Amino acid sequence: MIIETERLILRPFRVEDAESIYEYAKDLDVGPGAGWPPHDSLETSREVIKNVLMVPYTYAVCLKSDNKAIGSISLMIGKNSNFGIGENEAELGFWIGKPFWGNGYIKEASLALLEKGFGKMRLERIWCAHLDENMKSARVQEKCGFRFHHKERKYWKIHGEEKSETVNVIERSEWEKTQE
DSSP states (O other), rough: OOOESSEEEEEEEGGHHHHHHHHHHTTTEEEHHHHHHHSSSHHHHHHHHIIIITTTTEEEETTTTOOOOEHHHHHHHGGGSSOOTTTEEEEEEEOOOOOGSSSHHHHHHHHHHHIIIIIIIIOOOEEEEEEEEEEEHHHHHTTTOOEEEEEEEETTTTTEEEEEEEEEEEEEHHHHHHTT
């Protein structure tokens, strides 16, 4: 399924996206802030696309101008989430290549997935988290209506240390008020 916004196309990943994904996912400022290691080769990007990103409700974030994958956004439903949540809940996860930071693309894509999750799928709540030092992700979540739920400390293998993560949530009833 393809979702279109004003400036973006959110579409399923294709193996052919590996080159563009590698271009952005190898950046040391991208993956570690989202909790995953930078891609170290084109083959790594291919494998991540095949084994992680080619799943339901995970989309390549593409500009309408060229349909080239510049990031990823997903709704991880129930047990597919990183949290212990019910089947009528989801976790929103996202990242975008550094050259596209500050343009509002991830906010635009996130709002489209909130619409899908709450409007079409009738989910009850959507969760989203960020490492405390990732203020860009925190701002996106705030602009999309997420509110603080709790903090967690856990060991992050990628960072080789324990880090604090802020977990935010938005309920369907809260989202519906923004649609009036």
